[in-house]
Amino acid sequence: MTSSKPREIVAIGDVHGTKKGLEEILRHAGLIDPDGAWTGGNRVLVQTGDLIDRGRWGRRCYDLLKDLQPQARDSGGEVVMLIGNHELMVLQGTPWRPEDLTNPTKFGQTVIHDIMARTVKAAHAEQGYLFSHAGVRSRLRERLLGTRSVSSSVDATEALAQAINEQLQEAVRKVMFAVDKALTKDAWAHPIFSDEGVFWNRAVGEVSSAGAGAIRQVVGHSVHTRIHASSDRRIHDIDVAICAGGRAYLRVENGRPIPVDLASPSR
16 A cells, blocks of 8 residues: 655755755755765655856756756655756856856756756645745735636645746747847746746745745745744745855655754864
């Protein structure tokens, strides 16, 4: 008889080219061995974007997670890669600090290919949580869902993830942005790319009028010294400045969020 117990989730925030920090966290979480091979079994790793910029090894961080995807799948697990505003900036042709990419144009083409192959996304839903880079406010949630009927918050997170990923795919498919070309006016009509969209929004859990806590979310983008929960504890910000020595991640077991902070030799 197959167990209905949900797979444990490990969520990691902004890495910004810090391969050493990413590997330290993956090893601490039991997801890789000293050689970098997947040991996470059927668990789910979600990385919420901004693998690149600031540090020197953005492309290597990206390739590490890409290499883990088939290994995790073979074990019944999953490696979910989301893009953040810094990956989006590469697609716009404006990387913040391109020296961590030997060829930004080629990297952008790789990201576009992976988006269309659905191995890289903008949002992910699991265990009733919506994972994205910067989060979804109520106004964006209502615009994305429209009149769509959802019977529960779990259904809402799944519907939102689908809508967000459809908009990202459409932007790529219609070449609304391209490498070395600024995002077109038409692309900004897609609400996920706005200042309050899933790539740029800040403090989603701190603005009570936003009503973002109607769904449970895990986000990055806004830096804190440790895993930060909103006042209603329905939204967790997991950007702990890995590039500055932060070492923490979020586990989700049976819908229960468990922050994990580890002492880092680089602190």
